[in-house]
Amino acid sequence: MKQHVTPYLTFNGNAREAISFYQNVFGGEIADIQSFGEANYETPPGMEERIMHARLQNGSMLVMFSDNFSGTEPKAGSQISLALELNNKKEIEELYLKLKEEGTAEMELQDTFWGATFAKVTDKFGITWDLNLHNE
Numbered sequence: 001m002k003q004h005v006t007p008y009l010t011f012n013g014n015a016r017e018a019i020s021f022y023q024n025v026f027g028g029e030i031a032d033i034q035s036f037g038e039a040n041y042e043t044p045p046g047m048e049e050r051i052m053h054a055r056l057q058n059g060s061m062l063v064m065f066s067d068n069f070s071g072t073e074p075k076a077g078s079q080i081s082l083a084l085e086l087n088n089k090k091e092i093e094e095l096y097l098k099l100k101e102e103g104t105a106e107m108e109l110q111d112t113f114w115g116a117t118f119a120k121v122t123d124k125f126g127i128t129w130d131l132n133l134h135n136e
Helices: 015-026 089-100
Strands: 008-011 029-035 051-058 061-067 081-085 104-111 116-122 128-134
Touching: 008 015, 015 029, 015 051, 015 061, 015 089, 089 104, 089 116, 089 128
Parallel strands: 008 061, 081 128
Antiparallel strands: 029 051, 051 061, 104 116, 116 128
16 A cells, blocks of 8 residues: 555444454554553443454554444444555455455446546445555
8 A cells, every 4th residue: 555544443332343354354463452441431331342442554554443432323434435545456456355345346446537446345334445556
């Protein structure tokens, strides 16, 4: 990946599952996992095992995770699309296939009029990814 992207993704109690899924997709190391129960402040009952903060890093790519704390369910995808500029054909094809597994290809992987290979994929957690590879 060419650019640094730092999204912070919030889930409704399934952040651990999401972290595992994204590590499988992107590789890298999971770090700084802290549950609400480990935090140094009062946590409502039933929230102790939920993720307060975690990081997944592979090179310059960083994604942060949390379960929601407010008691309201976050809207899937939060209406945010995360853009990744990729290095080569193999990388874009692999990410595309992994992200669309149990998800939806909003725009199939294809060559575009702006001189790039591009796909828009909403993964199984409702997060939308714009995958872009400039054809040189």
